[in-house]
Amino acid sequence: MSERTPLTVPDTRDLMHQVRFDPDSGHIWLNENRMVLLHAAALGQLRRGLIESVGWERAKGVLMRAGYAAGRLDAELAKRVRPGCSVADAFVVGPQLHKLEGKVKVTPIRLDINLETGDYYGEFDWHHSWEAEQHLHEFGPSDEPVCWTLLGYASGYTSYFMGRKILFKETQCCATGKHHHCVNIGRPAHEWPDRHELEKYYEPDSVIEELEALKQRYDQLKSRYESERDRDLLPFAAVGQSAAFRHACDVIARAAPSKVSVLLLGETGVGKEVQARNIHRLSERRDGPFIAVNCASIPPDLIEAELFGVERGAYTGANSSREGKFERANGGTIFLDEVIELSPRAQASLLRVLQEEELERVGGSRVLAIDVRVVAATNEDLEQAVREGRFRADLYFRLSVLPVRIPSLRERREDIPLLIEHFLDKYQNQYNKRVQGITDKALSMLEAYSWPGNVRELENMIERGVILTEHHRPIGIEHFFPSLTETSHPLNMLDAEGHIAPAARAEGRGDQAVADLLDAGVSLEEIEKQLIQQALERSGGIVTDAARSLGLSRPAFAYRKDKHGL
Numbered sequence: 001m002s003e004r005t006p007l008t009v010p011d012t013r014d015l016m017h018q019v020r021f022d023p024d025s026g027h028i029w030l031n032e033n034r035m036v037l038l039h040a041a042a043l044g045q046l047r048r049g050l051i052e053s054v055g056w057e058r059a060k061g062v063l064m065r066a067g068y069a070a071g072r073l074d075a076e077l078a079k080r081v082r083p084g085c086s087v088a089d090a091f092v093v094g095p096q097l098h099k100l101e102g103k104v105k106v107t108p109i110r111l112d113i114n115l116e117t118g119d120y121y122g123e124f125d126w127h128h129s130w131e132a133e134q135h136l137h138e139f140g141p142s143d144e145p146v147c148w149t150l151l152g153y154a155s156g157y158t159s160y161f162m163g164r165k166i167l168f169k170e171t172q173c174c175a176t177g178k179h180h181h182c183v184n185i186g187r188p189a190h191e192w193p194d195r196h197e198l199e200k201y202y203e204p205d206s207v208i209e210e211l212e213a214l215k216q217r218y219d220q221l222k223s224r225y226e227s228e229r230d231r232d233l234l235p236f237a238a239v240g241q242s243a244a245f246r247h248a249c250d251v252i253a254r255a256a257p258s259k260v261s262v263l264l265l266g267e268t269g270v271g272k273e274v275q276a277r278n279i280h281r282l283s284e285r286r287d288g289p290f291i292a293v294n295c296a297s298i299p300p301d302l303i304e305a306e307l308f309g310v311e312r313g314a315y316t317g318a319n320s321s322r323e324g325k326f327e328r329a330n331g332g333t334i335f336l337d338e339v340i341e342l343s344p345r346a347q348a349s350l351l352r353v354l355q356e357e358e359l360e361r362v363g364g365s366r367v368l369a370i371d372v373r374v375v376a377a378t379n380e381d382l383e384q385a386v387r388e389g390r391f392r393a394d395l396y397f398r399l400s401v402l403p404v405r406i407p408s409l410r411e412r413r414e415d416i417p418l419l420i421e422h423f424l425d426k427y428q429n430q431y432n433k434r435v436q437g438i439t440d441k442a443l444s445m446l447e448a449y450s451w452p453g454n455v456r457e458l459e460n461m462i463e464r465g466v467i468l469t470e471h472h473r474p475i476g477i478e479h480f481f482p483s484l485t486e487t488s489h490p491l492n493m494l495d496a497e498g499h500i501a502p503a504a505r506a507e508g509r510g511d512q513a514v515a516d517l518l519d520a521g522v523s524l525e526e527i528e529k530q531l532i533q534q535a536l537e538r539s540g541g542i543v544t545d546a547a548r549s550l551g552l553s554r555p556a557f558a559y560r561k562d563k564h565g566l
Helices: 040-054 056-081 087-091 093-100 130-139 148-162 195-202 206-230 243-255 272-281 303-308 344-356 382-387 393-399 409-430 440-448 454-468 503-519 524-538 543-549 554-563
Strands: 019-022 027-030 033-035 105-114 119-127 166-172 182-188 262-265 290-294 333-337 358-360 367-369 373-378 402-405
Touching (some): 027 440, 056 087, 056 195, 093 148, 130 148, 148 195, 166 195, 243 272, 272 290, 272 333, 303 344, 344 373, 344 393, 409 440, 524 543, 524 554, 543 554
Parallel strands (some): 262 402, 333 373
């Protein structure tokens, strides 16, 4: 075969199927990566502005690094799109994508590739380079090659594919006015005699690094000043910048230094315990103990002993005296999660502790002074529980001196990227693993998902994604759920054309169902009864599973079940 004879390459139809247009949402997808369709002329003007702003050499480096990053992303796709084919056929996914993306027509002339030894030599003809055309339009003929983003793409793509540094050089360029087309040659970095000259363009710009360091220092000083001024920063582990979330954080930060009781309201998984810990850490009690109690997990006949302690012989099995959670929390903070599950006797005892700051152990007669700050939480409507006689009104008013509602994740979707970044850092460090973030399409699906489990569900999903994803690969939508058959799987938000169904669309279906029920004159009691009955049938009569399917605690579900005689 002559060196200038183009190689035979596979058909591109498998790659064309990876491209999807979603005009309803404003997305263009290449597999799971979001793409943007731009005017070449607009990119040419941006390129010109960059050259005029930072100079020829720096602009060249910026554009080559941008191309390098794009090449690595396409190489990751190439690893998956043609499984089982030859190495050469898998490799030419990159040149074919370069053409499919409208950047340049790439014709492979020679390709010697061996993944086992790392040997590589590639020679490609480039026709209709967008970069050469725009440079000629903006500046006229050039004295040297100018296809910088394309060059960076080739180096990034091949380096990722081969697992070693491969550098490309443009040996002829039509932007010089001397050639009909461009020629690009790639070799392992060590085989280029001018290796250091080629590599310098892929190194971070020192001026840019200095500016970034100064910016980071400025941000640190600004944050420290604001923290000392009014403590208006996000408290500790609370991550988010949405208005609703910031408002909750602001109330918590201002209330924390006092001793006032705080009632945290919100759905399961919104982070009520995280906020309770923030209250403790921001208070003057930060050096004291923080004791968290899940009231729903303690049997009703043991709740008083767990909270307030027990004296020896108080009941069968009480073989020794022991302190309760309140005594352990003395001088600090106690967090009572699912406080609505307290028994009537425990509610009365808790009220006394709040009013008198003293307690008696179960079976004891000695009064113990206690100094504990109480933070309570519930995912149910306590006011409704008071009206139904399930919760003491006087205790409710004691606990809700300062109620704070933590918004659900559906109400703070703009925080999802921040939370994803936070949990990625956490679990990459925990599992000593590095992934390349998540794919664009996965992010869009997570932003459109309904999140019944809120932040806790997102955290679990990110942990699962880090575990299931290979090193240095992005997390895709298939990694977030173990089974594609789950009703909550984001893939079920895809319509027949593969477009993501926005959350509003799913919510709209719910709105229509509600409207139909109202038109039919169905009462709220009847709806609740049917939901309880259906949940029991689907769970095979297992109350815990039925309660979980409706987002209720087991006691709350049992109360409603008994109310309807089921």
